[in-house]
Amino acid sequence: MKNLQSHSRRDFLRSSALAGGGLMLSFSWFAEAKAAEKKPTLNNVEQWNELTAYIKITPDNTVKILCPNPEFGQNVMTSLPMIVAEELDVDWKNVVVEMSTHDNVKYGAQFTGGSNSVRMYWNPLRNAGATAREMLVEAAAQSWGVPASEITTKGGILAHSSGKSAKYGEMASKASSIPIPKNVKLKSPKDFSIVRNSKKNTEGLKVVTGKPLFGMDYHVDGMLIAMIQHPPAFGMKLKSFDASQALKMPGIKDIFSFKLYDDGFEQGGFDTRTSNEMIAIVGKSTWEVMNARKKIKAQWELTGDIKETMIGRGGKREVNIPGRLETTSDQLALMADYANGRNSAKPAQQYRKDGDPETAFKNAATVIERTYNAPFLAHNCMEPMNFFAHVSEDKALVAGPLQAPGWMEPTLAKILNLPADKIEIQMTRMGGGFGRRAYGQYVYEAARISQKLKAPIKLIYTREDDMTYGIYRPMYTATYRAALDANKNLIGFHIKGGGIPENPIHANRFPAGAIDNYLAEGWEIPSNITIGAFRAPRSNFNAAAEQSFLDEVAEAMGKDPIEFRLDLLKRAKENPVGKNNEYDADRYAGVLELLKEKSGWGKPENSGKKRGVAAYFCHASYAGHVVDMVMRDGQPYVEHVTSAIDCGVVVNPDAAINMIQGAVVDGIGNSFYGALTHKNGMAEQSNFHNYRMIRHNEAPKKIDVHFVQNDIDPTGLGEPPFPPVFGAVANALYKSTGKRYYNQPFLGEKNNS
Amino acid sequence: MAKYSLKINGKTQQIDVDPSTPILWVLRDHLKMTGTKFGCGMAMCGACTIHLDGNATRSCVLPVSAIGKSAITTIEGLSETGKHPVQQAWLEHDVAQCGYCQSGQIMSASALLKSNPKPTDEDIDNAMSGNICRCGTYLRIKEAIKTAAKTSNAK
Numbered sequence: 060m061k062n063l064q065s066h067s068r069r070d071f072l073r074s075s076a077l078a079g080g081g082l083m084l085s086f087s088w089f090a091e092a093k094a095a096e097k098k099p100t101l102n103n104v105e106q107w108n109e110l111t112a113y114i115k116i117t118p119d120n121t122v123k124i125l126c127p128n129p130e131f132g133q134n135v136m137t138s139l140p141m142i143v144a145e146e147l148d149v150d151w152k153n154v155v156v157e158m159s160t161h162d163n164v165k166y167g168a169q170f171t172g173g174s175n176s177v178r179m180y181w182n183p184l185r186n187a188g189a190t191a192r193e194m195l196v197e198a199a200a201q202s203w204g205v206p207a208s209e210i211t212t213k214g215g216i217l218a219h220s221s222g223k224s225a226k227y228g229e230m231a232s233k234a235s236s237i238p239i240p241k242n243v244k245l246k247s248p249k250d251f252s253i254v255r256n257s258k259k260n261t262e263g264l265k266v267v268t269g270k271p272l273f274g275m276d277y278h279v280d281g282m283l284i285a286m287i288q289h290p291p292a293f294g295m296k297l298k299s300f301d302a303s304q305a306l307k308m309p310g311i312k313d314i315f316s317f318k319l320y321d322d323g324f325e326q327g328g329f330d331t332r333t334s335n336e337m338i339a340i341v342g343k344s345t346w347e348v349m350n351a352r353k354k355i356k357a358q359w360e361l362t363g364d365i366k367e368t369m370i371g372r373g374g375k376r377e378v379n380i381p382g383r384l385e386t387t388s389d390q391l392a393l394m395a396d397y398a399n400g401r402n403s404a405k406p407a408q409q410y411r412k413d414g415d416p417e418t419a420f421k422n423a424a425t426v427i428e429r430t431y432n433a434p435f436l437a438h439n440c441m442e443p444m445n446f447f448a449h450v451s452e453d454k455a456l457v458a459g460p461l462q463a464p465g466w467m468e469p470t471l472a473k474i475l476n477l478p479a480d481k482i483e484i485q486m487t488r489m490g491g492g493f494g495r496r497a498y499g500q501y502v503y504e505a506a507r508i509s510q511k512l513k514a515p516i517k518l519i520y521t522r523e524d525d526m527t528y529g530i531y532r533p534m535y536t537a538t539y540r541a542a543l544d545a546n547k548n549l550i551g552f553h554i555k556g557g558g559i560p561e562n563p564i565h566a567n568r569f570p571a572g573a574i575d576n577y578l579a580e581g582w583e584i585p586s587n588i589t590i591g592a593f594r595a596p597r598s599n600f601n602a603a604a605e606q607s608f609l610d611e612v613a614e615a616m617g618k619d620p621i622e623f624r625l626d627l628l629k630r631a632k633e634n635p636v637g638k639n640n641e642y643d644a645d646r647y648a649g650v651l652e653l654l655k656e657k658s659g660w661g662k663p664e665n666s667g668k669k670r671g672v673a674a675y676f677c678h679a680s681y682a683g684h685v686v687d688m689v690m691r692d693g694q695p696y697v698e699h700v701t702s703a704i705d706c707g708v709v710v711n712p713d714a715a716i717n718m719i720q721g722a723v724v725d726g727i728g729n730s731f732y733g734a735l736t737h738k739n740g741m742a743e744q745s746n747f748h749n750y751r752m753i754r755h756n757e758a759p760k761k762i763d764v765h766f767v768q769n770d771i772d773p774t775g776l777g778e779p780p781f782p783p784v785f786g787a788v789a790n791a792l793y794k795s796t797g798k799r800y801y802n803q804p805f806l807g808e809k810n811n812s
Numbered sequence: 813m814a815k816y817s818l819k820i821n822g823k824t825q826q827i828d829v830d831p832s833t834p835i836l837w838v839l840r841d842h843l844k845m846t847g848t849k850f851g852c853g854m855a856m857c858g859a860c861t862i863h864l865d866g867n868a869t870r871s872c873v874l875p876v877s878a879i880g881k882s883a884i885t886t887i888e889g890l891s892e893t894g895k896h897p898v899q900q901a902w903l904e905h906d907v908a909q910c911g912y913c914q915s916g917q918i919m920s921a922s923a924l925l926k927s928n929p930k931p932t933d934e935d936i937d938n939a940m941s942g943n944i945c946r947c948g949t950y951l952r953i954k955e956a957i958k959t960a961a962k963t964s965n966a967k
């Protein structure tokens with residue numbers, strides 16, 4: 060996802076700044092900060108002295124740090140400010156954190172997703188903190204007439220050996236007139252006193268007291284509530300409707316149909332929409348709107364095949380979307396045809412080839428071939444999709460839960476026909492994201508409705524709307540083949556993967572680079588079912604398939620599964636096959652070693668345990684788990700998990716542990732139960748009574764989390780621990796039941812029959 | 813439409829709504845008390861949990877006409893400043909990720925502790941399994957409940 064950028068001029072400015080490194084990016088903020096200095100009235104009113112776009116220091120020594128990135132539970136509102144506070148050298152107790160508004164120019168890309176926030180901001184925020192600190196030091200040096208090099212800082216206090224000292228707040232005004240230093244010195248990791256020390260969630264108190272933090276809680280006077288009636292199935296569209304009865308219901312203001320995009324609209328990568336024409340129901344309160352919606356009599360018809368124009372990644376292109384009404388059993392059969400080459404409409408595309416895999420397989424003494432399948436998954440964020448919009452003639456305010464406001468803004472400008480700088484996007488805390496809120500359909504819907512009514516409205520999806528009109532995790536399949544010679548050496552490896560409508564192939568990841576003869580290929584089946592990023596896209600399937608396949612291969616070779624992987628990684632490190640191997644074999648092996656040690660893998664005291672192991676690389680991090688499974692009331696239960704991760708410097712360890720434990724629970728839940736299936740284009744699950752979510756009593760009793768200790772700049776954290784859970788669970792299931800699980804969800808019907 | 817007089821967090825509130833309106837929407841839309849969350853609308857997720865005469869109740873399926881004289885407590889009424897032992901324990905264990913489910917979790921947990929001050933793990937499982945946490949904070953929820961049980965009993 061990190062390569063996806065829209066192409067407005069503002070983004071270009073941001074991108075070039077990022078490409079130039081921290082210093083250049085700093086200048087772009089400081090340009091803004093200087094502009095602010097020219098507005099003394101603003102400073103006087105607020106009593107804030109603005110040093111940079113991120114940091115404000117008050118005379119009473121309170122430091123206000125703006126968090127640039129949307130918060131969806133990954134705790135960036137704590138971890139990003141910690142990075143600033145560390146380099147600024149302030150007392151964490153004096154730091155106040157606020158969510159910034161959306162402004163691409165001031166803050167760069169404000170994007171939460173792709174496990175990017177800490178990675179992306181690590182250097183810029185350290186530089187911002189260190190720069191502000193140096194300016195304060197310089198201000199003190201000038202005031203006291205001493206060299207800056209003799210001034211020390213600690214806990215927001217400037218001090219000099221002569222006994223002079225001052226709080227940052229006392230020097231803040233003067234510091235704002237100091238020229239911006241160029242090459243600021245960053246701390247050595249060994250001197251960190253805030254980073255690497257657990258800090259409590261800065262919004263914790265608001266959460267436990269039920270303060271209005273979320274988009275759902277957003278309210279302004281005169282605001283109306285809106286809901287949408289989408290078509291009942293993928294592949295259907297609105298034909299006509301009769302709202303005469305519904306309009307008579309109490310509290311109802313208006314009911315109308317509207318098109319999301321005008322004809323010929325060029326869709327960016329995150330403009331994915333489940334349908335283009337829908338019915339809006341607007342009224343005074345949620346319950347009234349819900350009830351009126353039921354009284355609408357709508358006729359729907361088939362969309363037929365449609366063409367859409369896409370822009371963004373891959374350039375401008377026409378995409379054909381088939382009109383058929385899809386049913387899961389047909390989808391599975393079609394995938395099997397493609398996998399077997401029976402459907403030659405579109406042959407598989409080759410992504411990587413090393414050596415001579417054909418010959419290796421021809422000469423093999425044993426070939427192991429296994430096929431893995433996984434269904435669509437609904438994100439099921441706890442807070443259903445919603446958005447506030449107030450659009451007037453010449454400007455728009457929209458507010459709500461959004462992972463990527465910067466990507467939505469150009470589309471909003473287009474559909475509202477307003478200049479981008481007349482659109483204000485406020486970011487509320489998100490009740491979960493998992494990739495779903497990177498797609499802005501619900502924002503555009505809200506804006507359209509508000510524009511029509513010329514009133515502030517809040518669009519609310521019910522759980523049913525949210526689940527049945529999703530932007531799902533794609534449906535995937537992959538066939539893995541391993542060639543073993545007579546001495547049971549692994550001499551060839553082949554993955555052929557496909558999906559609806561996207562394949563899962565990561566061609567340059569492990570075990571690519573570790574096997575002489577290697578082939579990766581993939582195919583795709585177009586579909587009208589909308590898909591998008593879901594916590595660690597593609598990886599969340601690959602880690603399940605590949606890691607349970609490797610388990611089976613290790614068994615056939617008579618090797619311990621961890622030792623087998625370590626042998627492959629040794630090969631990849633010492634004598635790598637091919638180029639472009641994405642992973643660092645040392646870091647990968649390091650995680651497996653840590654896992655081995657912490658789980659007591661292979662130790663006699665653990666010999667009776669039904670354990671499965673898996674490790675995976677994604678978002679520049681390495682994560683693995685050992686899962687201990689028991690049978691409870693005839694059902695497999697994951698009782699204990701040992702987790703290891705190498706994500707570089709861990710900014711806020713306790714919060715990181717929370718995130719990893721959550722990823723483990725999420726992985727167990729989705730691998731056991733997660734499935735969104737279709738019948739004639741209609742989602743078969745609509746709420747939590749038929750979409751099973753992991754619950755309190757099903758979570759492990761214990762999840763021990765261990766970090767590889769190093770000083771590498773932070774890499775991803777929110778996603779990497781998620782994918783390997785699937786593989787570890789699959790392998791533990793084999794140990795518990797004697798049966799291999801190839802189809803997700805593992806405890807679904809397909810495996811039980 | 814019908815007029816109701818409801819006892820919410822120790823105060824009496826007058827409202828005029830359709831009798832079928834669930835208490836969840838009375839709280840959220842009419843009284844602007846948004847601490848109680850909407851998650852599913854069918855008593856499957858627990859996000860909307862309130863106390864009705866001290867018992868954990870799903871407010872999304874409870875019509876206002878069924879309340880009668882019962883007293884309602886919402887997250888805002890548990891302790892506005894977060895001083896309730898369950899809230900304190902939640903902060904101590906830094907339970908929340910996105911936080912959306914946590915009002916409901918806290919309301920279920922505080923009702924449990926009121927009726928069962930020393931719950932076993934199994935008691936906690938039984939009382940808390942109606943509350944989904946999509947972010948997967950279940951382990952911390954359990955720990956926080958145990959901590960709250962200790963601090964409440966110590967008082």
Ligand code: FES
Pocket residue numbers: 849850851852853854855856857858859860861870871872873
């Ligand atoms: S909203 Fe009431 S139980 Fe889910």
Ligand code: FES
Pocket residue numbers: 132441490491908909910911912913914944945946947948949
């Ligand atoms: S903390 Fe996000 S749903 Fe529970």
